[in-house]
Amino acid sequence: xxxxxxxxxxxxxxxxxxxxxxxxxxxxxxxxxxxxxxxxxxxxxxxxxxxxxxxxxxxxxxxxxxxxxxxxxxxxxxxxxxxxxxxxxxxxxxxxxxxxxxxxxxxxxxxxxxxxxxxxxxxxxxxxxxxxxxxxxxxxxxxxxxxxxxxxxxxxxxxxxxxxxxxxxxxxxxxxxxxxxxxxxxxxxxxxxxxxxxxxxxxxxxxxxxxxxxxxxxxxxxxxxxxxxxxxxxxxxxxxxxxxxxxxxxxxxxxxxxxxxxxxxxxxxxxxxxxxxxxxxxxxxxxxxxxxxxxxxxxxxxxxxxxxxxxxxxxxxxxxxxxxxxxxxxxxxxxxxxxxxxxxxxxxxxxxxxxxxxxxxxxxxxxxxxxxxxx
Amino acid sequence: xxxxxxxxxxxxxxxxxxxxxxxxxxxxxxxxxxxxxxxxxxxxxxxxxxxxxxxxxxxxxxxxxxxxxxxxxxxxxxxxxxxxxxxxxxxxxxxxxxxxxxxxxxxxxxxxxxxxxxxxxxxxxxxxxxxxxxxxxxxxxxxxxxxxxxxxxxxxxxxxxxxxxxxxxxxxxxxxxxxxxxxxxxxxxxxxxxxxxxxxxxxxxxxxxxxxxxxxxxxxxxxxxxxxxxxxxxxxxxxxxxxxxxxxxxxxxxxxxxxxxxxxxx
Numbered sequence: 001x002x003x004x005x006x007x008x009x010x011x012x013x014x015x016x017x018x019x020x021x022x023x024x025x026x027x028x029x030x031x032x033x034x035x036x037x038x039x040x041x042x043x044x045x046x047x048x049x050x051x052x053x054x055x056x057x058x059x060x061x062x063x064x065x066x067x068x069x070x071x072x073x074x075x076x077x078x079x080x081x082x083x084x085x086x087x088x089x090x091x092x093x094x095x096x097x098x099x100x101x102x103x104x105x106x107x108x109x110x111x112x113x114x115x116x117x118x119x120x121x122x123x124x125x126x127x128x129x130x131x132x133x134x135x136x137x138x139x140x141x142x143x144x145x146x147x148x149x150x151x152x153x154x155x156x157x158x159x160x161x162x163x164x165x166x167x168x169x170x171x172x173x174x175x176x177x178x179x180x181x182x183x184x185x186x187x188x189x190x191x192x193x194x195x196x197x198x199x200x201x202x203x204x205x206x207x208x209x210x211x212x213x214x215x216x217x218x219x220x221x222x223x224x225x226x227x228x229x230x231x232x233x234x235x236x237x238x239x240x241x242x243x244x245x246x247x248x249x250x251x252x253x254x255x256x257x258x259x260x261x262x263x264x265x266x267x268x269x270x271x272x273x274x275x276x277x278x279x280x281x282x283x284x285x286x287x288x289x290x291x292x293x294x295x296x297x298x299x300x301x302x303x304x305x306x307x308x309x310x311x312x313x314x315x316x317x318x319x320x321x322x323x324x325x326x327x328x329x330x331x332x333x334x335x336x337x338x339x340x341x342x343x344x345x346x347x348x349x350x351x352x353x354x355x356x357x358x359x360x361x362x363x364x365x366x367x368x369x370x371x372x373x374x375x
Numbered sequence: 376x377x378x379x380x381x382x383x384x385x386x387x388x389x390x391x392x393x394x395x396x397x398x399x400x401x402x403x404x405x406x407x408x409x410x411x412x413x414x415x416x417x418x419x420x421x422x423x424x425x426x427x428x429x430x431x432x433x434x435x436x437x438x439x440x441x442x443x444x445x446x447x448x449x450x451x452x453x454x455x456x457x458x459x460x461x462x463x464x465x466x467x468x469x470x471x472x473x474x475x476x477x478x479x480x481x482x483x484x485x486x487x488x489x490x491x492x493x494x495x496x497x498x499x500x501x502x503x504x505x506x507x508x509x510x511x512x513x514x515x516x517x518x519x520x521x522x523x524x525x526x527x528x529x530x531x532x533x534x535x536x537x538x539x540x541x542x543x544x545x546x547x548x549x550x551x552x553x554x555x556x557x558x559x560x561x562x563x564x565x566x567x568x569x570x571x572x573x574x575x576x577x578x579x580x581x582x583x584x585x586x587x588x589x590x591x592x593x594x595x596x597x598x599x600x601x602x603x604x605x606x607x608x609x610x611x612x613x614x615x616x617x618x619x620x621x622x623x624x625x626x627x628x629x630x631x632x633x634x635x636x637x638x639x640x641x
């Protein structure tokens with residue numbers, strides 16, 4: 001792949017190149033008898049940030065490594081800018097990658113690290129340094145150019161790694177859980193920073209994470225993966241409010257599983273009729289997946305006794321919102337309300353639940369193990 | 376209490392140093408004393424045993440050959456082991472154990488037994504390839520494998536080989552560049568150590584060279600010992616001193632390198 005070697009001024013212009021479209025076609029990968037990728041189809045539009053989200057072992061990292069060329073596909077193609085790169089070795093792929101583990105070369109300064117890829121592309125020393133300097137400026141680390149990796153914090157190291165990946169002006173930026181080694185505050189800062197830089201440079205980006213909050217916050221589109229396949233691909237809001245499958249609903253955000261009865265395109269949950277996301281759901285008993293924030297609370301008399309009356313058994317303070325556990329007798333329900341309202345419902349209080357008229361998804365499945373505790 | 380214990384430990388370590396120092400220095404001093412004796416009782420000390428070494432072309436040849444062998448063997452074993460070990464760690468993790476086993480086997484085989492195996496091969500090599508003493512480096516390559524393997528494995532354990540090589544690959548580096556520019560600089564002291572062990576083993580090797588009928592440094596010392604004991608001991612002193620100096624030089628070099636790095640860091 002050619003690299004524009006002409007020196008240009010300013011970080012934003014210095015990194016710009018026409019963004020590339022990247023296609024993964026029917027990608028598959030096996031490890032022995034384990035199927036890591038099972039015919040993955042995904043098109044990442046030019047300049048778009050797609051996040052692959054899923055539990056560990058769902059194949060998201062494998063997909064990323066196949067795009068990078070760090071592993072070989074058993075079937076399918078990787079197409080970057082219309083060119084089939086499936087059989088190109090990693091060092092000729094023209095991809096920039098940021099790893100989960102700290103990956104800066106320990107014997108080089110931050111600047112030398114960033115310049116490494118340019119050196120591999122035989123860019124002259126003067127231009128190399130200038131461009132590496134611009135990249136460090138882009139991630140806000142100009143003052144740390146002479147530091148070695150062990151003198152930088154985890155967040156700074158990942159920012160240098162980002163600058164290093166972008167310095168070669170790759171056609172696609174690959175981010176392999178770059179934030180998971182960092183502590184919470186740095187993580188959200190760097191997440192926003194990555195998004196800003198990605199927008200500024202306008203680079204096509206594939207971001208792999210198991211953290212749903214991260215994926216929803218950063219991506220143009222989120223792909224939820226399960227067992228080597230895409231379960232759903234769409235904008236974060238769609239993924240969250242209109243999950244295509246129970247797996248997506250339960251993996252992205254919290255859900256309550258409430259027994260209900262489907263009839264005529266709606267579902268009856270404890271005496272309340274709720275609209276369905278999939279209106280063609282067949283009639284009959286089902287489990288409705290209701291978000292904790294789609295439920296509101298009102299105080300009730302100690303003796304109240306309806307299907308939506310219950311007792312608050314636990315209150316978890318989460319900052320602006322609080323999450324209450326309400327015992328309805330035959331099941332418990334999670335309710336998420338603003339903290340200012342939660343004060344009215346201390347532990348032990350009787351409450352009445354109101355279900356908001358949001359479209360819900362229903363399922364016949366057994367609850368997956370990770371949600372069982374929520375009943 | 377604490378201070379007393381610390382002082383006692385200081386005394387103890389000083390005692391250990393003194394005992395060990397005497398253990399090494401007394402024989403060395405005795406060698407020097409013997410090598411510098413003059414002819415006959417009461418004659419003054421002389422360095423003639425030392426100066427006569429350089430006058431003996433055969434001896435000089437043996438010294439040069441041993442030094443050449445040391446260089447060739449170190450370079451060869453590094454070129455052989457480093458890529459193999461890195462490759463095994465990256466692509467064939469299941470082979471790391473068997474590889475270790477293979478590399479350590481020479482330790483368990485006595486040199487005499489090795490020679491029995493080497494002899495027919497060397498006969499063939501001498502006829503069909505070369506009869507230079509430098510072909511001994513093939514045998515020495517095997518001899519130094521265990522030491523080098525250990526040194527390099529210790530170095531590789533401190534480097535995240537997988538992540539660093541993948542990062543370098545994705546930035547456009549080929550495998551040679553990955554090894555030479557990324558992995559090796561981060562385990563330079565292990566490479567130094569491996570070299571050092573190689574040089575020490577090769578310069579000290581006697582059995583194989585002697586039995587295969589090559590004259591290296593140790594063989595020359597032994598031969599000389601039957602004819603001129605003083606000169607032989609003088610040579611032994613020199614070779615020991617050379618290894619010491621070399622060892623100090625390498626240690627100093629690697630420390631200098633890391634000091635320079637930390638100075639740049641600070």
